[in-house]
Amino acid sequence: MTLTKAELADLLFERVGLNKREAKDMVEAFFEEIRNALEVGDGVKLSGFGNFQLRDKPQRPGRNPKTGQEIPITARRVVTFHASQKLKADVEQAYDGTTV
Amino acid sequence: MTKSELIARLAERFPQLVAKDADFAVKMILDAMSDALVRGDRIEIRGFGSFALNYRPPRVGRNPKSGDKVSVPAKWVPHFKAGKELRERVDKTA
Numbered sequence: 001m002t003l004t005k006a007e008l009a010d011l012l013f014e015r016v017g018l019n020k021r022e023a024k025d026m027v028e029a030f031f032e033e034i035r036n037a038l039e040v041g042d043g044v045k046l047s048g049f050g051n052f053q054l055r056d057k058p059q060r061p062g063r064n065p066k067t068g069q070e071i072p073i074t075a076r077r078v079v080t081f082h083a084s085q086k087l088k089a090d091v092e093q094a095y096d097g098t099t100v
Numbered sequence: 101m102t103k104s105e106l107i108a109r110l111a112e113r114f115p116q117l118v119a120k121d122a123d124f125a126v127k128m129i130l131d132a133m134s135d136a137l138v139r140g141d142r143i144e145i146r147g148f149g150s151f152a153l154n155y156r157p158p159r160v161g162r163n164p165k166s167g168d169k170v171s172v173p174a175k176w177v178p179h180f181k182a183g184k185e186l187r188e189r190v191d192k193t194a
Binding site for chain 1: 101102103106109110113114116117121122124125126128129130132133134136137138139140141142143144145146147148149151153175176177178179180182185186187189190191192
């Protein structure tokens with residue numbers, strides 16, 4: 001099973017009582033507001049779930065794996081996610097390594 | 101941006117809803133996402149990114165204070181991979 005925006009919208013329709021249109025728009029707006037914050041360089045902290053942070057990576061040497069040719073990987077800004085202690089603990093408890 | 105700031109921004113976007121709805125919606129979405137990962141399910145949000153669990157094999161670690169060997173069991177950890185739109189919007193040099 002994979003959780004997608006459609007299931008999240010269904011949940012808001014069934015459990016929060018938004019109409020179908022509002023539920024779909026709310027889910028879209030939820031992710032759009034997080035993108036907006038990250039786009040302007042603002043990290044996002046969602047307590048109990050995790051933090052989205054921005055990292056500025058310097059240029060580094062890279063290689064085309066097919067041709068072996070050296071090409072620089074340009075400097076860039078990337079998003080990293082750090083799950084909260086609570087989420088990490090809940091996941092670890094559900095998956096204690098015995099189910100592999 | 102914190103969770104309460106996110107709720108405030110969403111409440112502003114939906115003036116027809118009562119503020120409580122934005123609050124409830126955010127908590128509901130985050131709970132559903134956490135529950136999915138705890139079940140071992142993936143989350144895929146087009147244009148934003150995907151969440152999945154990554155496996156960490158068992159290893160022998162050390163207590164940094166005493167130097168004693170300790171066995172660290174295998175575990176699963178949440179992992180996020182940014183989607184194309186998010187990657188491009190965050191990286192202005194691209």
